Amino acid sequence: MKNKALRWTVLALFGLYFLVPMGASVEFSLRDVNNTHSFSSWGKILDEPDLLPTLGTSLWVAAGTVALTLLLMVPTVSWVHLRKPKLRRLIEGVSLLPLVIPPIVLVNGVLVVFRDAPEVINGTPVILVLEYVILALPFTYRTLDAGLAAISLPTLVEAARSLGASWPTVLLRVIVPNIRSAVFGAAFLNLALVLGEYTLASILLMDTFPVWTVSTGQSEAGVSVAVSLLSLLVAFLLLFVLSLVAGRRKASRGVA
Amino acid sequence: MTAETVTAAAGVAPAAPAAAPVRPGSARRVLSWVAGHLGLLPFLLYTGVFLGAPVVMVAVGAFQDNDGAFTTDNLTAAFADQFGRSFATSIELSALTAAAGAILGAILANAVLGSKPDGLLRKVVSSAAGVLANFGGVPLAFAFIATLGSIGIVTKALAGLGFDIYAGGFNLFTFTGLAIVYVYFQIPLMVIVFTPALEGMREQWREAAANLGATRAQYFRLIAVPVLLPPFLASTLLLFANAFSAYATAYALTTGVVPLVPIQIGSLVSGNVVADQQNLGKALGLGMVVVVALVMAIYAYLQKRASRWLS
Numbered sequence: 001m002k003n004k005a006l007r008w009t010v011l012a013l014f015g016l017y018f019l020v021p022m023g024a025s026v027e028f029s030l031r032d033v034n035n036t037h038s039f040s041s042w043g044k045i046l047d048e049p050d051l052l053p054t055l056g057t058s059l060w061v062a063a064g065t066v067a068l069t070l071l072l073m074v075p076t077v078s079w080v081h082l083r084k085p086k087l088r089r090l091i092e093g094v095s096l097l098p099l100v101i102p103p104i105v106l107v108n109g110v111l112v113v114f115r116d117a118p119e120v121i122n123g124t125p126v127i128l129v130l131e132y133v134i135l136a137l138p139f140t141y142r143t144l145d146a147g148l149a150a151i152s153l154p155t156l157v158e159a160a161r162s163l164g165a166s167w168p169t170v171l172l173r174v175i176v177p178n179i180r181s182a183v184f185g186a187a188f189l190n191l192a193l194v195l196g197e198y199t200l201a202s203i204l205l206m207d208t209f210p211v212w213t214v215s216t217g218q219s220e221a222g223v224s225v226a227v228s229l230l231s232l233l234v235a236f237l238l239l240f241v242l243s244l245v246a247g248r249r250k251a252s253r254g255v256a
Numbered sequence: 257m258t259a260e261t262v263t264a265a266a267g268v269a270p271a272a273p274a275a276a277p278v279r280p281g282s283a284r285r286v287l288s289w290v291a292g293h294l295g296l297l298p299f300l301l302y303t304g305v306f307l308g309a310p311v312v313m314v315a316v317g318a319f320q321d322n323d324g325a326f327t328t329d330n331l332t333a334a335f336a337d338q339f340g341r342s343f344a345t346s347i348e349l350s351a352l353t354a355a356a357g358a359i360l361g362a363i364l365a366n367a368v369l370g371s372k373p374d375g376l377l378r379k380v381v382s383s384a385a386g387v388l389a390n391f392g393g394v395p396l397a398f399a400f401i402a403t404l405g406s407i408g409i410v411t412k413a414l415a416g417l418g419f420d421i422y423a424g425g426f427n428l429f430t431f432t433g434l435a436i437v438y439v440y441f442q443i444p445l446m447v448i449v450f451t452p453a454l455e456g457m458r459e460q461w462r463e464a465a466a467n468l469g470a471t472r473a474q475y476f477r478l479i480a481v482p483v484l485l486p487p488f489l490a491s492t493l494l495l496f497a498n499a500f501s502a503y504a505t506a507y508a509l510t511t512g513v514v515p516l517v518p519i520q521i522g523s524l525v526s527g528n529v530v531a532d533q534q535n536l537g538k539a540l541g542l543g544m545v546v547v548v549a550l551v552m553a554i555y556a557y558l559q560k561r562a563s564r565w566l567s
Contacts, residue, residue: 010367011377014360014443018388021399021440024409028402072302079295087296094303099494100548101311102501104518105541108525109310112317134307192386198393198504199518203525214394214508221398228395232387239383 029226041222050212058209062194064129066187069140077144078175081153095141103199125206132194139189147182192235317538330539342515353438354495361446369454388444393504400437404428429510442495453487490558497548517544
């Protein structure tokens with residue numbers, strides 16, 4: 001769009017569309033009795049007895065998902081790039097399958113498959129960790145694949161191997177540092193997914209942060225909205241900082 | 257020698273400088289074939305157990321009655337009456353919001369691309385798009401209740417101007433309301449998936465066309481549209497799948513007033529309805545997978561055509 005005035009009008013209209021509901025949420029969270037406004041909903045956030053435990057659950061599920069995802073996918077995608085480029089389409093296809101299978105369908109099958117699984121898996125959020133790795137696969141694969149395609153992997157690995165490095169060393173000290181921003185990106189997408197996922201958690205009856213937000217919304221709407229806004233803001237800031245860092249790294253590499 | 261073995265050799269050969277030269281032997285070849293594929297075993301095992309097995313169980317369950325005997329009753333029921341209508345509603349809602357989201361998202365992406373590549377605007381928009389595309393469920397429902405609900409900010413503002421939308425027949429908790437809310441996460445997703453295609457448009461193509469005497473209209477009709485159409489349609493289909501599987505937003509906003517397939521499955525699974533209809537939920541699930549798989553097959557085909565231009 002060459003016309004500057006038109007472009008800014010378009011951007012302003014979209015800005016309005018996205019900001020008005022946010023602004024309305026803020027106003028809603030500030031509403032108090034008798035048409036007054038106050039910070040009482042925000043003040044009550046820390047008094048919620050179940051907020052911190054459910055947030056804690058979600059955070060450890062997120063940590064587990066990120067760790068397991070990276071443990072499984074970094075070696076797999078590296079291996080495909082290095083040794084089996086012909087199988088790239090197969091791995092990509094499998095990784096994109098969760099886009100075809102709606103979470104509500106997946107959880108249906110999970111209920112059957114792990115019905116008789118040990119308590120450790122079935123009765124605790126461990127099952128969420130295991131399945132969130134699957135839900136995050138499309139993002140994870142795309143991000144890591146792009147990261148690995150951008151470096152000259154065979155040369156790096158060959159150099160490291162000829163200097164006597166073992167495979168684990170190559171993976172941890174050569175490949176991972178070189179695709180650092182892709183690894184961070186994948187980790188962040190996993191985090192965002194876990195902190196927002198509701199379908200699996202609610203049907204598997206796990207008390208995670210999104211499930212708590214929903215149930216609290218029925219009795220204390222103001223608090224629920226305040227907490228949601230807070231979590232959105234945190235997610236936005238994380239992504240924004242990530243894009244600043246990624247941009248700077250690319251720029252400095254360009255100069256060098 | 258294939259490219260694959262060359263890469264493999266490049267990666268492995270320096271590792272054993274002292275070892276004897278590799279003698280071509282069939283046993284060795286089988287071993288190296290096994291070793292080569294062993295690296296993929298953890299991934300295949302993992303996806304087999306946590307993705308493949310549940311999906312197979314859904315597919316099998318769709319054809320079973322409560323005692324495990326083979327039946328097509330579930331599937332018949334899944335497409336009849338009430339459930340058949342929910343498929344129609346789901347498909348209609350997804351198609352409508354995918355089209356609206358795709359068009360608006362493409363306009364927004366185009367407007368953003370006019371700015372500096374490393375500028376603040378781009379970073380803000382791309383970060384916001386990443387967050388908002390995942391925005392859903394109760395927070396989104398509340399945001400719109402506070403905006404367009406019966407005492408929402410916009411509703412009250414419009415009433416102040418003399419437009420009482422609720423008297424005019426609007427209601428947030430209906431199909432129309434749901435569509436407006438869905439577009440809120442569809443546009444950001446479109447910005448994310450369509451921006452790379454727009455970035456692939458070369459400025460030289462426009463210059464070349466202009467040098468050959470093409471008008472702006474001709475450039476659009478003969479170059480921009482043919483190049484951008486496949487990725488645009490592909491992105492639209494992705495948006496369709498996204499809306500089709502959305503569960504939390506519809507659940508939080510309408511608590512099932514608007515009949516959508518994911519909501520129906522959800523209530524069948526949580527046993528809110530009759531407990532012996534578990535397999536009906538699986539039949540509905542199978543139906544969903546088939547619909548999205550069809551859409552994705554078209555998506556894959558279009559992507560293939562698109563990559564011809566944008567590589």
